[in-house]
Amino acid sequence: MTYDMNDAQPQVMGELIPDGTYARVAMHIRKGGVDGAGDLDKGLLKASNQPGSDVLSLDSEFTVLEGPHARRKFWQAFTVSGGKLDEEGQSIGWKISKSTFRAMIDSALGLNPEDMSEAAKAKRVLRGLSDLDGISFVAKIAVEPGRGAYRDQNRLAHVVLPTAPEWQKVMNGEPVAAAPASSPRAEKPVTEKPAWGQGGATARPADPKPSWGGALSGGGAAQPGSAPPRPAAPAQPARAAPAWLSS
Template identity: 35%
Template sequence: MGSWNDFNDAQSNTNLIPKGTLAKVRLTIRPGGFDDPSQGWTGGYATRGSTGAVYLNGEFTVTEGQYARRKIFTLIGLYSPKGPDWANMGRSLVRGMLNSARGISDKDMSAEAQAARRINGFADLDGIEFIARIDIGTDTNGDDKNEIRSAVTPDHRDYAQVMGAAPIPPTPAQAPNFASAAHQTANGAQAPAPHGRPSWAD
């Protein structure tokens, strides 16, 4: 037991999940009520900040293992007035989440894999379960906090062990009309980024 005069050997109270930890998480989107149907942002899921940035306010709950029930709060970028980087990072994270949740290799470019990376709307992401790589960032006060910046796909050697049960591929009810999604993509109807207008659903 340590001295009550010297606290240098006391445990640090950061309570952070170590950087690089792999954990199965469930995403809950905290709705912000901002819609822009021209971008495919419907259902009230998106949030528009005071700077004009638009994002999904993500609450990621660890579902099992050592850190079960721990919550990690991370914003998924949809649009930033400063340029396309934030939206591109958001799109990359969502691609990884879909690959992870639906058991798709990131290198798989088959028609089935491409269909599995399409969504009908943000409702398809609300409740999705996938393997996340836990990171550490800083909050608005400059304090350390856990963040999720990437998902782990079946290409990773530890994917199957962490995922446990086999991933559930999307049912026709979850992704009912791939032709429709492709049509919307072709028309640019779901394009959030200001440059190049990539589709969020593709």
């Protein structure tokens, strides 16, 4: 038996998400088989395939949730340990990843990055890195030029914080023009105090689990501080699923 491939359609290469696109994305962690620091992160990390490298990373898949690029995906690894060290002997890659993860939480929950109240600080504490699996936030997506045999690919340019005007527009479902890296347009944070940061509203106590579940479920856009208060619940076992997966 033979297989005639002449009548097959030419291979179609996936088009990239345009450089500078703003979108709400969800992050899924692809387990790499290497244990993390705690029981919750067993088998979570991925070892580098570079000879002699001690880097362990979080292999992440991002899916665009809404808009013209909905369901499109891109991938990125975040260093958790190893690699180049700073003058204090700490992994430079991990420090960068940690800042990005904090921004994801702030973007997901509508937290002002300057809010260092006890309630806000409690929401930035994770039981393990696996708690980030399923988190959704506003992102600016870039196109990274290919090198050698590798073609151009999408990556996370940066997490868009609630202090940026694009954050509220994306959360409201409004169109936002792409701002490529080469654009002379400079992104500036909002200088006026956001409406959700005004008034004397008291923040609700932090839950024992990450609290961004309300911002992740359903198709509507979440507003800062709009998650309804939940009754206090007993502490969950260490392996309990994050709140947004069970909501």
